[in-house]
Amino acid sequence: MKTVVRTDERILTSDIFDRDSRVKRPDHGSWAEPGKSIPVYHRCGVLVVGGGPSGTAAAAAAARAGADVALLERYNHLGGLSTGGLVIWIDRMTDWEGKLVIRGFAEELFDRLPAEAIAGPAREDWGSQDTAKAAHWSQRTAAYHGVVTWSPTIDPERLKLLSQEIVLERKVKLIYHSWAAIPIVQDGAVKGVVFESKEGRMAIMADVVVDATGDGDLFARAGAEYVNDIEEADVHHCMNTSWLFGGVDMNRWIEFKAGQPEAFTAFMAGGREQCGLFERPFVSWRNDVALFMGPRQSGYSALDVDDLTAVEVRSHRAMAAHLDYFRAHAPGFENAYLMLSAPQIGVRHARRLVGVGSVLRSQWPDGVPLADEIGVSPAVSPKFPNISIPYGALVPKRLDGLLACGRHISCDRNSHGFMREIPQCWITGQAAGVAAALASRGGIAPRFVDVGALQSALLAQGVYLRTGAGDGQGAAASPATAEAGA
Template sequence: MKTIVRSDERILSSDIFDRDARVVRPDHGFWDEPGRRVPIYHRCGVLVVGGGPSGTAAAAAAARAGADVALLERYNHLGGLSTGGLVIWIDRMTDWEGQPVIRGFAEELFDRLPADAVAGPAREDWGSQDPAKAAHWSQRTAAYHGVVTWSPTVDPERLKLLSQEIVLERQVKLIYHSWAAVPIVQDGRVRGVVFESKEGRMAIMADVVVDATGDGDLFARAGAAFVNDIEEADVHHCMNTSWLFGGVDMKRWIDFKAGQPEAFSQFMAQGREAIGLFERPFVSWRDDIALFMGPRQTGYSALDVDDLTAVEVRSHRTMAAHLDFFRAHAPGFENAFLMLSAPQIGVRHARRLVGTGAVLRSQWPDGVPLADEIGVSPAVSPKFPNISIPYGALVPQSLDGLLACGRHISCDRNSHGFMREIPQCWITGQAAGVAAALASRGGIAPRDVDIGALQSALIAQGVYLRPGAPARAAAKAGETATTD
């Protein structure tokens, strides 16, 4: 076990746990698949593969921009880790001054979710540094560095339903229970995907494909460059399966955790000794439901089926062990019961695209708006200004016909720590969807989309960009034309 402490570059403190011993997979040889003709299931302007936070945002935004859109999802719901992964604690959507910078599709979701499906600080408290308010919300995942932030927790079932209804309202062709297998690439351009379902193997053809798989499955298989360097001692590169306990009293638990720090430390030490992989609970959208977003496990690969299986087995066993221990020792958990283990494993990192641009640690201190800014992220601490997200982070260096969005966009591993979060996935997904719609409509490659037009379209959809974004893009385009 390693204990990660909070720093200017890490907002979380957490224990992370080493993997079990590796098992060497034997070599069983090969089987050559005979050739086959694959029927075309559908043709569309924009195909979004993956219905997680970024994919849902991409499909909704592309359809709103006028594109004919299909959305392919392997599970029976949308929302990805924000719903099926039980990452229901949505990270910071405001900057350190309390201003909302994660807007657009994200704001639409929260405007439409029922009031009883969301828990978090009132809008007038966003950015507050009042010690009492910050102390209160720090125990409820919504205050960091002494600042109250808009970091709500949500009902995952309500978010599933709303996400589905939004894309259906916009006439998106929604395809559940289907797993994209192979990109269709011709002359260096992605023109669709082959996917598997209960019907067998079929294809979807599209003008533009948006890779929202989270792991970069499509761009990697299409030959685009990527990196997968990780820091094994970093919470942002761990895996686990989250779970919920019902029948709890989180107010009693918080009173214990905050009011009796020595007893809480003893409790955590006792839990580590008894269970090994041990985690503390977080609040949810209800006081009678506890969220466990760990224990976070390091040394496993999200691209290895044996590792994925091992993490699931470990997590489910740990869930049962936690229930017994918490019932016996944790105030507020005497009547707890196993409510739900996440249907989707909690993958934080697999691949990252090598794009024409990137979000980089070196950019954090200056916070200068980039000419191709398509979104703004809150910085990881008040030490840094807001961070500009460039369109180039979504565009492969050489592969055409495809855009990437979500946790696998082009960024360094430090910046990945926040760019993988749900709000940032909504932002990059919305940008990818609008850009894909513009490329499809214009019959052009995504890399050739006019940045000023893209920024204007994003602003029209409620996305927050720094003032003067289209003018900066035009000026940059003029400089490039002069240089050429």
């Protein structure tokens, strides 16, 4: 186990637990799949593969921009890690001055969620440096570096329902229980996907495909370049399955954690000794529900089925061990019960696209808006200004017919630590959806979408941008081109 401490480049302190030993998989030979004709299930202008935060935003934005859209999702719900993954603490959407910079689709979601489905500071407190307010919200995932932020917790079931209803309102063809398996590539461009369902294997053809799988499954299988290096001293490469305990009193827990620091330290030490894998709880949208987003496990690959299975096994065992320990020793947890383990595993990193542009650590200090800016991310600490997200980070360096959004966009390993977060996924998803709609309408490759037209369309959908109408050229003209893939 190693402990990551809070710094100017990391928000959280967290323990990271190394993997168990692994038995090498034996070689059982191979089987040659016979060729067959695949029926075409659907044809559309824009196909979004993956209904997580970025994919939901992409489908909704593309449909709002006038495209004929299909959304393919392997689970029975939308929202991905923000719902099925129980990552119900939505990271910071305000900058360090309290300005809301994650807007557009994200803002629509929070405007439409019921008030009882959201817990977080009042708008007038965003950016506050009042000592008492910051101390209160620091225990509730909404104050860092002494600044109150808009980083609320939400009811995952309400977000599932709202996400679904938004895409259906916009006439998106929603396809659940279907897993995209193979991209259809012709002459260096993606033309659709082959997917698997209970009906067997079928195809969807599209003018533009948006890869919102989170792991870059489509662009990797289509031959696009990608990288997968990690920042060893951060949690962003770890995996875990989150869970909820019900029947708790989080106010009592916070009183203990904040008011008895020595007892809390002893409690954590005892938990590590008794449970091995151990994590502290976070608040949720209700005082009687506790969120556990860990323990974070290192050394496993999100692209290896044996590793994915091992993380699930360890996480579920840890959940039961935590319940026994917390019931016995944690104030507010005497009557806790197992409420829910996440249906989706918590994957933070697998692949990152090598794009025309990129979000880079070297760009953090200057905060200059890039000419092809399609969104703005709050910086990781008050030490840095807001960070510009370029359109080129969504566009593969060579592959056509496809855009990427979500945690696998083009960025370096440091920037990935925040670009993988749910609000940033909403931003890049919305941009990918609008760009895909413009490319489909114009009959052009996504890399040739007019940046000014894209920015104007995003502004019309409520996205916060700092650049004007661009230079009228596509992503190939991005000033970040020379640094792509760094």
